[in-house]
Amino acid sequence: MTTKPITTGAERTIIENTLDRNRDALIATVRGLSDADARRRLVASLTTPISLIKHAAAAERIWFQRFWAGLDESACDGYSKRDEGTFAVAEHESLADVIAEFERASSRSRVIAARFELDDTKHNPREGTVSMRWTLLAMIEEFARHAGHGDILREQIDQTV
Secondary structure, eight states, rough: OOOOOOSSSOOHHHHHHHHHHHHHHHTTTTEEEETTHHHHSSSSSSOOHHHHHHHHHHIIIIIIIIIIIIOGGGGSSOOOOOOGGGGGGOOOOHHHHHHHHHHHHHHHHHHHHHHHHHTTTEEEEEEEEEHHHHHHHHHHHHHHHHHHHHHHHHHHTTTTO
């Protein structure tokens, strides 16, 4: 899926569209990879193409399900702790499974975010008081960064310049 850019209009529409385009860009970095290539470790960290998608799904849950919706970890639809476990992909999980997980988490995030105004705030123990606007922008930043990581890994896998 490719989200068409919206370049004019309401602030929220543009912000949400940009977030969706970064979600798409992150998924695009893994499209067409085999499960084996998606799991290839090409850097010292836990970062692999598939783990970037897994991490993004967890980030959706951490910020929208846990933080904004106030759900307990047990009520979330997957891993939602802020630690390296966000990059852990089980052996039985395929790339298609992990993409679907990210898409489900993103869909749920959209529903949760829609309940709040951009200026609504909540206190976060790590960041202090944050607004929904800040959260959406932070997610844009997060997914853009990881799409860049994914592009570099994909370049290494495909051996393209």
